[in-house]
Amino acid sequence: MASYVVTGAARGIGLEYVAQLSADANNTVFALVRNKATATRLESLPGNLPGNNITILEADVTDPKALENAAKAVSGVTGGKLDYLINNAALVKIGGPGLTQFTNPDDLEKELLDYFRTNTVGTVHCINAFLPLLQMGSVKKVITITTGGADTEFVLKAKHMGSAGYSISKAAVNMVVAKYAAQFKSEGFVFLALSPGFVDTSTLKAAPETVKGISKTLTQITPAFKGAMTPQQSVKLQLEVIYRWTVEDTGAFVSHHGNKAWL
């Protein structure tokens, strides 16, 4: 039996993590959402029936107090332990501006800081809130969902100048993962920055023309690219990587294939 906390669980990849993990009745799954009232898709998962294995908790990842309360609630159910933390929540907007495409410096600064606050600092708050429980667990795996768009080589090859705030915040969170890995390897922790690939979530539905443009570029640089995966396909592959990853390779930044193939 294993326990999991998944952040950003109301929709997209986070929701699919909860669906796949809760399908095993031996798992205890904590779905962290920003707003319970709008997290209606979680309610229809079979594991959310009373007495089943999903507990929905509310916490914004930018709110350390709310995360502390969520960790207390998890602790109350598990007896002070947690096996896996999946940091999935993020501010995501596809096709955001490049660094020269803002009309004024204030807007540029706001965009960079908004992404940094949620995607980088929010992840640190989450890890710190659940760390004491993870230390008491027997698995000690902390997975942070990142993006291949934060890989320097990929950005240069794809000439990917857009979505600057997002990519920068994710490059920074990759370093967050490395810092924790350096500190906690001796305790047997596995920290992993994991890119899910290109996945058809609400994010992609937001801007069909932009998605088309990005898909075209991706096909040019990776001819084998066949378009976006479903969340089901991506999470299945991500879980395979998560289960096989070991402490020897803690701190890595890899894709759903377990390597640097981002698509």
Ligand SMILES: NC(=O)c1ccc[n+]([C@@H]2O[C@H](COP(=O)([O-])OP(=O)(O)OC[C@H]3O[C@@H](n4cnc5c(N)ncnc54)[C@H](OP(=O)(O)O)[C@@H]3O)[C@@H](O)[C@H]2O)c1
């Ligand atoms: N889809 C892709 O192709 C792709 C590619 C590379 C990386 N990723 C990464 O995969 C992860 C999931 O992406 P997705 O496509 O599933 O995105 P999504 O559909 O936009 O879902 C993002 C989730 O994060 C939550 N969230 C955002 N800000 C939050 C905050 N401050 N506190 C708590 N929760 C917050 C959202 O909550 P609400 O529901 O309340 O808004 C939502 O549930 C992200 O880390 C993203 O960067 C996705």
